[in-house]
Amino acid sequence: MGRRALRKIDPAIDLSGHLRTFDQLPRPWDSVSLFGRQAPLEVEVGSGKGLFLRNAAAGRPGTDFLGIEVARKYAWFAAAGLVKAGVKNALVVHGDALRVFQELLPEESLVAVHVYFPDPWWKKRHKRRRVMRDSFLRNVERTLRPGGSLHFWTDVEEYYRTALELLSTQTALVGPLPAPELPAEHDMDYRTHFERRVRKAGAPVHRAEFRKARGTEKAV
Ligand SMILES: C[S@@+](CC[C@H](N)C(=O)[O-])C[C@H]1O[C@@H](n2cnc3c(N)ncnc32)[C@H](O)[C@@H]1O
Numbered sequence: 001m002g003r004r005a006l007r008k009i010d011p012a013i014d015l016s017g018h019l020r021t022f023d024q025l026p027r028p029w030d031s032v033s034l035f036g037r038q039a040p041l042e043v044e045v046g047s048g049k050g051l052f053l054r055n056a057a058a059g060r061p062g063t064d065f066l067g068i069e070v071a072r073k074y075a076w077f078a079a080a081g082l083v084k085a086g087v088k089n090a091l092v093v094h095g096d097a098l099r100v101f102q103e104l105l106p107e108e109s110l111v112a113v114h115v116y117f118p119d120p121w122w123k124k125r126h127k128r129r130r131v132m133r134d135s136f137l138r139n140v141e142r143t144l145r146p147g148g149s150l151h152f153w154t155d156v157e158e159y160y161r162t163a164l165e166l167l168s169t170q171t172a173l174v175g176p177l178p179a180p181e182l183p184a185e186h187d188m189d190y191r192t193h194f195e196r197r198v199r200k201a202g203a204p205v206h207r208a209e210f211r212k213a214r215g216t217e218k219a220v
Helices: 031-035 051-059 072-085 097-104 124-129 134-143 157-170 193-200
Strands: 019-021 041-045 064-069 090-094 110-116 144-154 206-211
Touching: 019 072, 031 064, 041 051, 041 097, 051 064, 051 072, 051 090, 064 072, 072 090, 097 134, 110 134, 134 144, 134 157, 144 157, 157 206
Parallel strands: 019 090, 041 064, 041 110, 064 090, 110 144
Antiparallel strands: 144 206
16 A cells, blocks of 8 residues: 555564464365354455454454455554454454455355455556456355355445446346445544545545345345
8 A cells, every 4th residue: 555654563462363374374264273263254355454354353253354465564564453452353364365265265154255445456457456356256256155245445436337347247246235324433433544545535435235145035
């Protein structure tokens, strides 16, 4: 993300309970070995400084949260934030979320996937680097349990439209669902650091939620 320098991480902080590299993830997948229990699992792709991860995990202790962040400094920073907050039901993976979905996460293993402000890759020749691509969206559909949801927020309208088009052509996920009233999640009322920045600049945020149909529901 660039911008302001990150605060230094105290080298005395023990990150071993809150940080994994891609290579350290269990094969075959076993979330009990990561979290020490069987609980519903939500994944955040590109967790940045980790504000969502920290607040969501603290607010919903019955659910486990895995943040996946490809930039080392942000992965370390987010993991340190979890340690400082005393959050036990979240950890950060330093690695490429596309590979975690493609190679490791099993079918119907997640109750939610969160993608907040993914890098837009503005230049035409760079757009194929975008996270919200057809193979990833098919993996989201595969890994969600019936009734599970995908949350996608961006400030880039063109990215929003393109992703929604891909979701409708490449998956049977149902949506975008009518926007819910968003409860304030903490004093700042921002879900992520990037949302804070966008909203402070007065720019609009495009939010979409999709759901995997249960057996009896009809995908539209
Ligand atoms: C614009 S930032 C948004 C961060 C955070 N979601 C927020 O809203 O504050 C996008 C983040 O996605 C991360 N990212 C980009 N591609 C990724 C990938 N393939 N796997 C995991 N993280 C990725 C970037 O390193 C960056 O931290």
